Amino acid sequence: MIPKRAVGALLSTALGLVLLLSFKTPETAGVAALTGTDRAVVDQPVGRTSQPATGAHAKSGYADGTVTGQVVSTRYGDVQVEVTISGGAISDVNALQLPGGDGHSARISNIVEPMLRSAALQAQSANIDLVSGATYTSTAYRESLQSALDAAAR
Amino acid sequence: MIVHAEPAMGTVFSFHLPDGNRGARALAAAIAWLHDVDERFSPYLPDSEVTGLADGRLTETDVHPDVREVLGLVDRAAADSDGAFDARRWRADGRFDPSGLVKGWAVDRAARQIASTAADAFAIDAGGDVIVRTGVSRSDPWRVGIRHPDRPERVASVLQVRDGAVASSAAYERGAHILDPRNGRVPSEVRSMTVVGPDLTWADTFATAAYVMGRDGLGWVAAHPGYDALAITWDDAVTWTAGMDRYLLG
Numbered sequence: 404m405i406p407k408r409a410v411g412a413l414l415s416t417a418l419g420l421v422l423l424l425s426f427k428t429p430e431t432a433g434v435a436a437l438t439g440t441d442r443a444v445v446d447q448p449v450g451r452t453s454q455p456a457t458g459a460h461a462k463s464g465y466a467d468g469t470v471t472g473q474v475v476s477t478r479y480g481d482v483q484v485e486v487t488i489s490g491g492a493i494s495d496v497n498a499l500q501l502p503g504g505d506g507h508s509a510r511i512s513n514i515v516e517p518m519l520r521s522a523a524l525q526a527q528s529a530n531i532d533l534v535s536g537a538t539y540t541s542t543a544y545r546e547s548l549q550s551a552l553d554a555a556a557r
Numbered sequence: 558m559i560v561h562a563e564p565a566m567g568t569v570f571s572f573h574l575p576d577g578n579r580g581a582r583a584l585a586a587a588i589a590w591l592h593d594v595d596e597r598f599s600p601y602l603p604d605s606e607v608t609g610l611a612d613g614r615l616t617e618t619d620v621h622p623d624v625r626e627v628l629g630l631v632d633r634a635a636a637d638s639d640g641a642f643d644a645r646r647w648r649a650d651g652r653f654d655p656s657g658l659v660k661g662w663a664v665d666r667a668a669r670q671i672a673s674t675a676a677d678a679f680a681i682d683a684g685g686d687v688i689v690r691t692g693v694s695r696s697d698p699w700r701v702g703i704r705h706p707d708r709p710e711r712v713a714s715v716l717q718v719r720d721g722a723v724a725s726s727a728a729y730e731r732g733a734h735i736l737d738p739r740n741g742r743v744p745s746e747v748r749s750m751t752v753v754g755p756d757l758t759w760a761d762t763f764a765t766a767a768y769v770m771g772r773d774g775l776g777w778v779a780a781h782p783g784y785d786a787l788a789i790t791w792d793d794a795v796t797w798t799a800g801m802d803r804y805l806l807g
Contacts, residue, residue: 474560475562517562531712532573532689532701533682533702534685535703535724535725535751536705536751
């Protein structure tokens with residue numbers, strides 16, 4: 404049996420790592436431009452361009468609260484995660500349901516990663532069903548999540 | 558709604574299907590199909606037919622009809638894109654690898670099977686490439702976020718899609734994994750390219766080819782009836798084809 408809080412803390416560390424990795428780029432004003440599809444101007448025969456607004460403020464954080472992810476069935480059992488947002492940042496990630504250790508942790512971490520991402524996206528009230536764009540991208544993140552689950556299983 | 562996550566083909570597929578026996582049976586069949594495809598098409602399994610073709614141990618006449626079908630599709634994609642998508646040349650080691658088309662092809666077939674046996678409203682997420690159906694049972698379109706190229710926990714745009722496929726190609730935070738098959742270089746003009754259209758086979762291969770083409774890829778995708786594209790460029794601008802308007806919110 405994996406202690407839920409331990410997993411939560413470790414997953415949180417893993418998520419923190421990916422957030423850290425992803426904030427390395429200096430273009431923090433890019434988000435507003437990227438999401439600003441309503442400011443589209445026609446300037447190309449093939450379509451439209453939404454130009455970055457200089458100095459536009461990026462949404463600085465998440466809405467506070469706790470978001471419970473969907474229960475997802477896997478071949479190892481049901482998995483469910485919960486993300487806690489506090490002070491505009493992800494403060495905790497809990498595994499509400501996780502199949503027992505039994506050497507499955509590496510495989511389970513592969514499944515949990517997109518769920519964490521999806522829960523984090525819901526936490527910023529994006530109200531989306533699915534995300535297009537590679538789910539697996541960061542080897543460091545994957546390994547970190549995997550070692551967190553390995554540690555929790557011991 | 559059943560939500561199931563299944564690791565296969567080096568990624569995770571998630572299925573969103575209606576509850577009930579028919580959904581459960583269709584899910585089991587789709588999972589078995591994905592693993593069968595993996596066994597036959599994986600470039601990493603020593604005994605797969607694709608490995609046999611890449612090694613020269615097998616020829617096109619030796620392989621399963623599904624493999625021949627995929628060979629025809631990758632040739633068509635290479636010709637159509639003037640080599641921007643090329644299963645024979647895109648890898649740094651030059652080995653034949655049709656993975657860039659196989660996943661979409663396998664999901665299209667799974668979706669047709671689910672639609673004909675189990676449900677008219679469902680979604681399949683193939684590691685970030687998705688296919689959705691609303692039919693008559695679901696009133697709302699599916700809301701598909703496009704991953705922000707730098708921030709995996711953010712979406713750059715949201716598309717509303719009733720029936721169709723959405724695929725994205727990009728160099729995400731761990732650097733490029735797609736090389737331009739025509740010159741071996743890392744594409745540098747756009748950061749991510751998203752394509753929407755009826756079939757995931759083509760949405761996915763078009764996204765790969767258009768990502769390699771850069772800005773010109775937008776017009777190239779739009780020349781295919783029913784397909785539209787959205788590019789995020791390095792100056793953080795979002796550019797899209799005219800037909801993409803119908804999917805974009807606000």
